[in-house]
Amino acid sequence: MPHLELRDVRAGYGALEVLRGVSLAVDRGEVVALVGPSGSGKSTVLRVLMGLTPLSAGQVSIDGRPVDFRSRGELRALRDRMAIVFQQYNLFQNMTVMGNVTLAPLRIKRWPRAEVEAEARALLAKVGLAGREDAYPDELSGGQQQRVAIARALALRPEILLLDEVTSALDPELVNEVLDTIRTLAAEGMTMLIVSHEMGFVREIADRVVMMDAGEVIEAGPPAEILDNPRTERARRFFGKVLRH
Amino acid sequence: MDRILAQLPRFLSADNLVLLAEAAGMTLALTAVGCGIGFGLAFLLVYLRQSPGRWALPLRLLCIAYVEVFRRIPFLVVTYLVLFFIQAVASNASLFTIAVVAICIHATAYTAEIVRGGLESVPRQQIEAAQAMNIGRLRTTVLIVLPQAWPVIVPPAIAYAVSFIKDTSLVSQIGVFELTFRAKELNNQGFSGILAYGAIALVYFVISFPLSLLGQHLEKRLATSRAERRARRLRRA
Numbered sequence A: 001m002p003h004l005e006l007r008d009v010r011a012g013y014g015a016l017e018v019l020r021g022v023s024l025a026v027d028r029g030e031v032v033a034l035v036g037p038s039g040s041g042k043s044t045v046l047r048v049l050m051g052l053t054p055l056s057a058g059q060v061s062i063d064g065r066p067v068d069f070r071s072r073g074e075l076r077a078l079r080d081r082m083a084i085v086f087q088q089y090n091l092f093q094n095m096t097v098m099g100n101v102t103l104a105p106l107r108i109k110r111w112p113r114a115e116v117e118a119e120a121r122a123l124l125a126k127v128g129l130a131g132r133e134d135a136y137p138d139e140l141s142g143g144q145q146q147r148v149a150i151a152r153a154l155a156l157r158p159e160i161l162l163l164d165e166v167t168s169a170l171d172p173e174l175v176n177e178v179l180d181t182i183r184t185l186a187a188e189g190m191t192m193l194i195v196s197h198e199m200g201f202v203r204e205i206a207d208r209v210v211m212m213d214a215g216e217v218i219e220a221g222p223p224a225e226i227l228d229n230p231r232t233e234r235a236r237r238f239f240g241k242v243l244r245h
Numbered sequence B: 001m002d003r004i005l006a007q008l009p010r011f012l013s014a015d016n017l018v019l020l021a022e023a024a025g026m027t028l029a030l031t032a033v034g035c036g037i038g039f040g041l042a043f044l045l046v047y048l049r050q051s052p053g054r055w056a057l058p059l060r061l062l063c064i065a066y067v068e069v070f071r072r073i074p075f076l077v078v079t080y081l082v083l084f085f086i087q088a089v090a091s092n093a094s095l096f097t098i099a100v101v102a103i104c105i106h107a108t109a110y111t112a113e114i115v116r117g118g119l120e121s122v123p124r125q126q127i128e129a130a131q132a133m134n135i136g137r138l139r140t141t142v143l144i145v146l147p148q149a150w151p152v153i154v155p156p157a158i159a160y161a162v163s164f165i166k167d168t169s170l171v172s173q174i175g176v177f178e179l180t181f182r183a184k185e186l187n188n189q190g191f192s193g194i195l196a197y198g199a200i201a202l203v204y205f206v207i208s209f210p211l212s213l214l215g216q217h218l219e220k221r222l223a224t225s226r227a228e229r230r231a232r233r234l235r236r237a
């Protein structure tokens, strides 16, 4: 049974339908990369999973149990198990790095302060931000903010981690650090759905690749199969473009 | 002119000056208490207005209606309505209370728009990040939105309160012992109208001007606090 499953999910913003029947599944401990042209609806898939964009049809299931997003209790329970790193990081601008990372563990999870702060420091060190605990987001580069957002998500100890373009703002030498972190998490059994347009990264990290275009899933399979031998014309065109540059 | 000069020593008698100072104190108190409470209520109103969900629709409409209605009724009319309404239900209410209630009603409607503008200036993405972490709406507002909205809200709110000092003169119409009422009385006692109203004009200016300077100072400080913090940190490093 998949850990996380979307079946025929439709969703959009107002009159604009962005997801037109998306189905995909992620097994426990599996790393699935979501790829596709910009505007194809990848971020919207993650937003639907977090309960930030309502779905108009279809179903999301966790451990085979359908989620009712309109139920406050179920939404709470879902968000308790899942964490997201947004494409735009979405850090709290009025809080320090440490404040961002520890806010929810302290106030929502109510874990002991000493433990939370020690873990936050360890996580920040792991993503190369040791010593920047007291900085404010607007004092950091885009790549640094992105790593704070990763630490903030990991501090919640999620079962399922959603990552939106997490390597887009990273310096090349840091991509490896973040990659290592993700690999370690995968080895520890964390389930991950990763949006990325960096095919090198996808090939390294993903167990499976799901390709979207115009709100639909076009292809899904192991990286080697999808990246090297795309079956559909649309996928061939997309990978042709991405891989050329 | 000669009459005014002749009246001047008597006008500036200690008794008169004390009465003027008391009236000025009343004007300030009306503004501070009325706008202060009104400001607090404006927060509550905006918070309720932003309630999500279908069940909260009547509440949202009510909040919108309140703001739209009371922004379009002259303050003097609100004052009379409050006067007659309160006298109908509680005949022993003081004029001060009645005036403060009227000011609250008016100030709530006006500052609600200032508060809403401030809260909405905080990027929605941060609120979504909080939602994704199960941080509730009240907590998100207090811990994340308000600290960032403050610099946007405070300067126009102070400017509103300072300019409202002038408008409190309207409550003299129901007999509250504030500056304008005092001037009317002095005039009735035989003092020249130029002297009486000239004096309170000066007092209005003298209490408003420093407060608007304070507001401007605060505005600058709020705008630069982050930059200053950064400079301090760089100097330390």
Ligand SMILES: Nc1ncnc2c1ncn2[C@@H]1O[C@H](COP(=O)(O)OP(=O)(O)O)[C@@H](O)[C@H]1O
Binding pocket: A013, A016, A018, A036, A037, A038, A039, A040, A041, A042, A043, A044, A045
């Ligand atoms: N908040 C929003 N309001 C309206 N339209 C949006 C919003 N977010 C995304 N869209 C639109 O939805 C479509 C898909 O967006 P998105 O899911 O962000 O795609 P991707 O992440 O694959 O680039 C785009 O056409 C985008 O303009």
Ligand SMILES: [Mg+2]
Binding pocket: A042, A043, A044, A087, A164
């Ligand atoms: Mg996106």
